[in-house]
Structure formats: structure tokens, C-alpha cells
Amino acid sequence: MAGIGATGFILLVIVALLLFGPNKLPELGKAFGRTLREFKKGANGIMEEQEAAPRRVDVSSSSETEQPKTERRLPE
Template identity: 50%
Template sequence: MGPLSGGSLILIAIVALLIFGPKKLPELGKAAGSTLREFKNATKGLADDDDEKPNTQKEKA
């Protein structure tokens, strides 16, 4: 399956507008953005921790 086409995105936007209403959509977008930002920061921290673990294990051995 390929990426979503323009028509599919418009249909999804219309359905979201009907379900949540125009006043709630900006709040949902803001919440989704902050969630993605937190996830990105957390995964970056995990990757940094993985890089540091081999060094500390060599020092202990």
C-alpha cells in the first residue's frame, strides 16, 4: 500500500471535524504534538543511555 492520497487526507479531516467539532480539533492537535515531542525526547534519552552503557561495563570489568 502506498502513502495516503490527497482525497484520503481530506476525507479523514472531514470525519475528524464531524466527530470532534471545530472547537476541539486545535486542542487535539496540540496534545498530539506535545505527545510526539515527549516521545521523541524519551527515545533520544534511551539511545543516549545505550551509547553510555558499553563504556561503563568496560570500566567495571
């Protein structure tokens, strides 16, 4: 874990034990795992939809649709 050392991890476990008790922790872990799994599944579904969708091409900035520019000169 980035940024959390062994001492920080132990402190988190102790706080979790005090807040939820030893009997509730396995249930919370399972619920967290299910939530994380569903989130990943949803994120992968969104990524697959974006890859499958046809890509749009912005033709407004294309040089083919621009009008040719004429050069104006001042009379000499």
C-alpha cells in the first residue's frame, strides 16, 4: 500500500475492530469485495461500450471544407 506503512495498517485494523467488532469485520470485508467487483464490472462494461461505438470525425476543422483564401492587394 502506497503511503501507509505497517504501523498505519495496524492502527487501521485496531480502529476497525473497535468500531465494528470482530464478528462484523468478515461481513464488511465480503460486502466491500462485492462492491469493488461490481464497480470493476461496470467500469469494464463502459469501456467496452466506448470501444464498440463508432468513432466520430470532426469535419468542421478539416481543411477540405474550408473556403480557399484569396489574397487581397492594395492598389499601387
